[in-house]
Amino acid sequence: xxxQLTDEQxxxxxxxxxxxxxxxxxxxxYYDETAQFPLDLxxxxxxxxxxxxxxxxxxxxxxxxxxxxxxxTEELAWxxxxxxxxxxxxxxxxxxxxxGGTDEQKRRFVTPFTKELxxxxxxxxxxxxxSDVAGMSTTLRREGDHYVLNGQKQFITNGEHASQxxxxxxxDRSKRHKGITCVVIEGxxxxxxxxxHENKMGQRASNTVTLTFEDVRVPVENRIGEEGEGFRIAMExxxxxxxxxxxxxxxxxxxxxEHAIDYAKQRQQFGRPIAEFQGIQFMLADMGMQIQAARLxxxxxxxxxxxxxxNTLVSSYAKSFAADMAMKVTTDAVQVFGGYGYMKEYPVxxxxxxxxxxxIYEGTSQVQRxxxxxxxxx
Amino acid sequence: MKxxxxxxxxxxxxxxxxxxxDGTGIVQxxxxxxxxxxxxxAVEEGLRLVAxxxxxxxxxxxxxxxxxxxxxxxxxxxxxxxxxxxxxxxxDQMGVAGLLxxxxxxxxxxxxxxxxxxxxxxxxxxxxxxxxxxxxxxATFASKAESFDSENEKNKVPALVVGADNxxxxxxxxxxxxxxxxxxxxxxxVTTDLRLNQPRYAxxxxxxxxxxxxxxxxxxxxxxVDVTPxxxxxxxxxxPARKAGIKVPDVATLVEKxxxxxxxx
Numbered sequence: 001x002x003x004q005l006t007d008e009q010x011x012x013x014x015x016x017x018x019x020x021x022x023x024x025x026x027x028x029x030y031y032d033e034t035a036q037f038p039l040d041l042x043x044x045x046x047x048x049x050x051x052x053x054x055x056x057x058x059x060x061x062x063x064x065x066x067x068x069x070x071x072x073t074e075e076l077a078w079x080x081x082x083x084x085x086x087x088x089x090x091x092x093x094x095x096x097x098x099x100g101g102t103d104e105q106k107r108r109f110v111t112p113f114t115k116e117l118x119x120x121x122x123x124x125x126x127x128x129x130x131s132d133v134a135g136m137s138t139t140l141r142r143e144g145d146h147y148v149l150n151g152q153k154q155f156i157t158n159g160e161h162a163s164q165x166x167x168x169x170x171x172d173r174s175k176r177h178k179g180i181t182c183v184v185i186e187g188x189x190x191x192x193x194x195x196x197h198e199n200k201m202g203q204r205a206s207n208t209v210t211l212t213f214e215d216v217r218v219p220v221e222n223r224i225g226e227e228g229e230g231f232r233i234a235m236e237x238x239x240x241x242x243x244x245x246x247x248x249x250x251x252x253x254x255x256x257x258e259h260a261i262d263y264a265k266q267r268q269q270f271g272r273p274i275a276e277f278q279g280i281q282f283m284l285a286d287m288g289m290q291i292q293a294a295r296l297x298x299x300x301x302x303x304x305x306x307x308x309x310x311n312t313l314v315s316s317y318a319k320s321f322a323a324d325m326a327m328k329v330t331t332d333a334v335q336v337f338g339g340y341g342y343m344k345e346y347p348v349x350x351x352x353x354x355x356x357x358x359x360i361y362e363g364t365s366q367v368q369r370x371x372x373x374x375x376x377x378x
Numbered sequence: 379m380k381x382x383x384x385x386x387x388x389x390x391x392x393x394x395x396x397x398x399x400d401g402t403g404i405v406q407x408x409x410x411x412x413x414x415x416x417x418x419x420a421v422e423e424g425l426r427l428v429a430x431x432x433x434x435x436x437x438x439x440x441x442x443x444x445x446x447x448x449x450x451x452x453x454x455x456x457x458x459x460x461x462x463x464x465x466x467x468x469x470d471q472m473g474v475a476g477l478l479x480x481x482x483x484x485x486x487x488x489x490x491x492x493x494x495x496x497x498x499x500x501x502x503x504x505x506x507x508x509x510x511x512x513x514x515x516x517a518t519f520a521s522k523a524e525s526f527d528s529e530n531e532k533n534k535v536p537a538l539v540v541g542a543d544n545x546x547x548x549x550x551x552x553x554x555x556x557x558x559x560x561x562x563x564x565x566x567x568v569t570t571d572l573r574l575n576q577p578r579y580a581x582x583x584x585x586x587x588x589x590x591x592x593x594x595x596x597x598x599x600x601x602x603v604d605v606t607p608x609x610x611x612x613x614x615x616x617x618p619a620r621k622a623g624i625k626v627p628d629v630a631t632l633v634e635k636x637x638x639x640x641x642x643x
Contacts, residue, residue, distance in 0.1 A: 007447060011454060011585045018579060049582030062586050072582070 009071055016075035024079030031205035032350050038083050038205045045087055046117040054091040059106050060114035066302040070247045077251025081354040082205030084248050089157040092241050093120035093166045096182050100225035100233040109184050121162040123153035124234055131367045134177035138169040149216040159209035160194055168230045180230035184222045191216040202353030242315035243302040249326035249358040250294045256333035256351045257287040263337055287329045294322040313375040320368035326355035379433040379544055381424040382487035385448040386414040387441050388498040401613040413448040416493025419570040421452045422577040423538055424491050434458040438481050442466045453588035454580035460593040473605035475507035480601035494519050494569040505569035515562035521552035521571035537574055
């Protein structure tokens with residue numbers, strides 16, 4: 001066992017940290033306030049190689065390990081979780097293709113993303129099917145060499161800016177999860193509409209829209225895996241992406257703790273800095289230990305993927321622990337700031353709003369516990 | 379053209395530096411290290427010149443194995459190869475300049491660009507010694523004057539311009555009260571000031587590529603340089619803590635105190 005980062009890992013962490021500090025941070029409040037898409041920040045991130053971290057070298061990527069991706073993503077989230085979510089959305093959309101696609105499909109649908117800045121979206125959630133993935137009602141009907149896609153996908157990250165969509169739909173609703181099939185939609189085919197950008201509580205820099213499909217024709221060669229394999233591909237994708245969401249939570253919490261420490265040192269009450277009061281110290285100590293625990297759990301869940309091990313249990317530990325931890329740490333950070341923490345002029349209330357989303361997206365904290373219990377009770 | 383740049387390993391300016399209680403040095407545990415910011419500017423300038431004129435950038439660092447981190451950083455920025463002078467133990471400015479002189483004689487660059495000083499001991503001497511010992515021209519404190527983002531600055535000619543025949547370099551220098559422009563014959567030594575450029579990031583593809591770029595190892599004995607320091611640091615101490623200010627009742631007292639106590643007017 002070795003807890004040392006390699007030289008390359010420290011170097012990429014340093015680059016991501018510098019980018020987060022110098023490029024993301026100065027504009028994080030602006031994009032939170034306006035909920036505009038932070039294209040200028042993402043363009044700079046793309047130039048530095050901070051997008052599409054999951055793409056293997058043979059398909060034009062950098063060939064980073066999952067752990068490398070996690071280390072870099074913590075820094076992005078430290079800068080702004082909304083920006084980080086938009087930056088890792090491509091990975092989420094490309095992973096199903098990398099997991100279930102043929103070599104030819106990977107070259108067609110993944111490699112172009114490494115050549116120029118483009119966005120892809122992952123479409124699983126529906127208005128009526130959130131945690132109950134198998135209850136989805138978007139349908140795929142085969143017609144010769146095409147499928148006809150009908151239905152609606154909800155809360156789709158980067159959907160307004162994407163030029164490619166990885167969509168899950170069912171070829172037979174009665175089969176529940178065994179009917180789910182994954183297809184790639186290129187561009188904006190006839191019958192596809194993109195809804196308005198949702199007005200979110202937090203992570204407002206990330207674009208979130210509804211996609212509607214009315215008789216959208218999808219070539220059969222855009223199907224990833226076989227009919228009915230979509231559920232497995234989606235679950236495996238989430239095994240891969242859970243470490244990333246867990247580390248986004250960790251990055252938010254670290255930012256909150258740093259703000260809380262700085263503030264506690266300079267805020268004077270009763271004639272001394274509040275950092276000298278044990279009540280504040282205990283909150284800071286809890287933040288430090290929980291953040292470290294979440295990070296190590298997340299590192300382990302990514303490392304297991306790199307070792308080719310199944311990480312469903314540990315990545316669910318990491319995701320739910322880190323999400324709940326970030327909620328607690330950011331809430332306490334607001335508490336350390338007192339009345340000022342509740343004001344938008346100070347940075348911590350944003351972090352609290354940003355953290356909340358991690359308990360919800362990519363499997364709620366409750367669904368993670370169901371997954372954990374199922375693994376434990378096997 | 380071939381450009382040699384330096385990459386000294388220094389304490390991260392953002393870390394908290396503490397002097398050891400016995401005054402023999404600083405507490406190194408838990409410190410983070412970086413490439414000397416002035417050297418990073420030198421690397422950037424070298425890369426920009428090579429992008430324009432072709433050629434290669436060779437980066438050199440002196441120290442133990444740990445300086446590979448700084449060499450790799452320069453390689454990740456885009457430098458083509460690295461030279462590592464493997465030396466541990468004390469080294470003064472003449473030792474550094476002596477070692478660099480041998481590396482220069484071996485590598486035969488057209489131009490050497492170094493930081494004007496390193497931010498750890500702030501000597502500001504190595505570039506000058508090196509030019510003197512090589513018998514080359516020198517242009518120190520290469521700089522620009524305005525904010526990098528201003529329109530005026532973007533339209534200005536670069537501070538380092540190599541002549542069309544690759545035989546001269548024109549350098550804008552920062553001097554007291556303004557800028558001076560000098561021209562040197564190549565080969566020459568240039569040292570960089572803070573406002574010369576904004577160094578690029580080491581991109582992730584750059585970091586991955588740097589893994590396979592060569593680092594050549596040299597040792598002082600092999601270079602025939604005696605690096606026994608002529609300069610010894612006898613004591614280090616932290617600057618005295620700032621004393622609290624005083625309040626004066628009126629302007630007359632303030633003027634009086636400025637005259638008699640502060641002696642500034």
